[in-house]
Amino acid sequence: MSIKFKFLKAGHGDAIFISTDTTNILIDGGTRDTYIDSISDIYEELKESNQNLDLVILTHMDNDHIEGLIELLEEEVAEILEDDDYIPTIKEVWFNSLDYKIFNKISPNSYIGAREQVTFREFIHNIKDKIAYKEYISVDSETMLEKNEIKFILLSPNDNKLKKAYKKNEEILRDYISSTKESFSKDCDESIEDLALNSLGGDSSVSNGSSIAFILIYDNKKYLFLGDAHIPLVVENLKKHQKYFNKEGKIEFEFVKLSHHGSRYNLNQAFLNLIATDNFIILTDGSHSRHPHKETLSKIILNMQRKKSDSTINFIFNYKHMIYHNRLQEEQEKRGFRLLYSSCFPLS
Numbered sequence: 312m313s314i315k316f317k318f319l320k321a322g323h324g325d326a327i328f329i330s331t332d333t334t335n336i337l338i339d340g341g342t343r344d345t346y347i348d349s350i351s352d353i354y355e356e357l358k359e360s361n362q363n364l365d366l367v368i369l370t371h372m373d374n375d376h377i378e379g380l381i382e383l384l385e386e387e388v389a390e391i392l393e394d395d396d397y398i399p400t401i402k403e404v405w406f407n408s409l410d411y412k413i414f415n416k417i418s419p420n421s422y423i424g425a426r427e428q429v430t431f432r433e434f435i436h437n438i439k440d441k442i443a444y445k446e447y448i449s450v451d452s453e454t455m456l457e458k459n460e461i462k463f464i465l466l467s468p469n470d471n472k473l474k475k476a477y478k479k480n481e482e483i484l485r486d487y488i489s490s491t492k493e494s495f496s497k498d499c500d501e502s503i504e505d506l507a508l509n510s511l512g513g514d515s516s517v518s519n520g521s522s523i524a525f526i527l528i529y530d531n532k533k534y535l536f537l538g539d540a541h542i543p544l545v546v547e548n549l550k551k552h553q554k555y556f557n558k559e560g561k562i563e564f565e566f567v568k569l570s571h572h573g574s575r576y577n578l579n580q581a582f583l584n585l586i587a588t589d590n591f592i593i594l595t596d597g598s599h600s601r602h603p604h605k606e607t608l609s610k611i612i613l614n615m616q617r618k619k620s621d622s623t624i625n626f627i628f629n630y631k632h633m634i635y636h637n638r639l640q641e642e643q644e645k646r647g648f649r650l651l652y653s654s655c656f657p658l659s
Contacts, residue, residue, distance in 0.1 A: 314529045316656040318592065318629040319349040323572060323599035324375025325538070328353055331529065334459040336366045338536060340379025350379050354386065358400050366458045369406035370538035371522040372428040375599070381427055384434040391438050399441050403458070407473060407521055408432050408446040448523050449473055450548055460529065466548040467524035467540035476521035513543060519571060533562065535586065537570035539577065546581045557587065566590035566656055573603020583614045589622050592656070596630045605637040612646050624648040627656070
């Protein structure tokens with residue numbers, strides 16, 4: 312039994328393809344370019360080999376997660392409408408839907424991804440007799456989901472986070488930073504020690520708060536997928552799964568996909584106290600808000616040193632230039648961490 316993770320290039324967004332011997336899963340779809348450059352090839356390869364895309368998960372509605380999935384669904388819908396006998400490649404979709412009451416209130420200044428989520432939901436409902444779906448994912452409704460041999464322990468969102476997302480039908484569009492491959496994190500020139508002393512504020516984004524986060528379990532190994540979720544809720548729900556704790560009171564993960572592309576607002580000490588891993592996955596090209604923040608990596612590095620761990624922490628990026636983003640490369644050897652580029656896990 313084996314499981315493979317492929318971290319697709321999705322700009323400042325997320326798109327992860329997971330495959331086992333029997334199951335294929337896509338988590339988020341990045342931007343439209345992600346579909347053109349990566350997802351479309353995967354989709355065609357699956358069709359040509361008579362395989363299924365057993366599950367598609369949209370963690371939340373932000374453009375950098377949803378746009379590629381809209382392109383994928385549009386392709387699938389076209390196939391279904393063209394041929395009544397067509398058997399869909401996509402078998403099931405999980406997402407959290409905007410409330411229908413919001414739909415007619417969407418304006419040109421509607422918050423990021425709102426229009427796209429409307430399109431996404433309409434695609435699903437137009438083909439609901441062909442593709443199974445769940446459109447309300449909340450830890451207050453169920454904590455365990457399964458797809459074939461893979462288990463998902465839900466950590467986020469809860470009903471309260473979703474309620475806020477439903478009510479917030481307008482907010483000012485974020486300012487996108489046009490930085491490219493030469494950009495560095497805003498705090499890249501500050502020291503690891505000084506950054507680690509900072510008290511982290513919480514993420515206030517309603518959309519991020521609605522993000523689906525979960526522990527994926529396969530062959531008794533655990534992987535943590537945080538989407539862009541608010542970390543206090545993740546901590547609250549991790550504490551409920553003490554049966555997975557080791558003797559140090561931590562849950563051991565093969566890797567942790569950091570929340571919100573390594574933003575300093577989506578990490579805290581309580582979270583670090585609950586996890587044990589050698590691998591942190593950071594998915595972004597650094598072009599939006601210049602994620603990840605050096606502060607995030609600094610707290611992880613010093614947390615590891617305090618525990619006097621003999622292991623080396625790997626920060627794994629899906630864009631090669633991001634190795635230099637936080638100006639940490641000269642500190643790797645003395646601090647016991649590595650900055651790595653890889654598009655897959657296990658590392659090749």
